[in-house]
Amino acid sequence: MMFLFAASRALLAEVMIFLVRCYQYTLSPWVGQQCRFQPSCSNYFIQAVRKYGPVSGAIRGAYRILRCNPLCKSGFDPP
Numbered sequence: 001m002m003f004l005f006a007a008s009r010a011l012l013a014e015v016m017i018f019l020v021r022c023y024q025y026t027l028s029p030w031v032g033q034q035c036r037f038q039p040s041c042s043n044y045f046i047q048a049v050r051k052y053g054p055v056s057g058a059i060r061g062a063y064r065i066l067r068c069n070p071l072c073k074s075g076f077d078p079p
Contacts, residue, residue, distance in 0.1 A: 009053060009054055012054040013049050013050070013053065013054040013057070016045075016049050016054055016057075016058060017046050017049060017050070020042050020045050020046055021046075023042060024042050028042060034068075035068055036068055036069075036070075036072065036074030036075075037064070037068060037074055037075065037076070037077045038075065038076045038077070039077075039078065041061070041064055041065050041068050044061060044064050044077070044078075044079055045057070045058075045061030045064070045065070047078070047079045048060040048061045048064075048079040049061065051079055052079070057079075060079060064077070
């Protein structure tokens with residue numbers, strides 16, 4: 001039972017990373033050049049999903065994307 005849970009988490013993480021990679025290769029060259037942080041928000045999302053898992057990593061990645069605006073301080077912000 002635990003094997004299925006771990007396998008489904010890993011599959012979900014890989015699907016999320018695949019979707020972000022699709023964004024990076026298709027839309028990011030035109031839309032995503034305004035990121036205020038280092039690493040970029042999409043790379044942060046991938047790193048967070050790998051480090052914290054699909055659920056917690058996605059929440060952290062979404063929060064980072066919401067913070068990427070002119071009203072927030074910018075700079076180096078690793079996951």
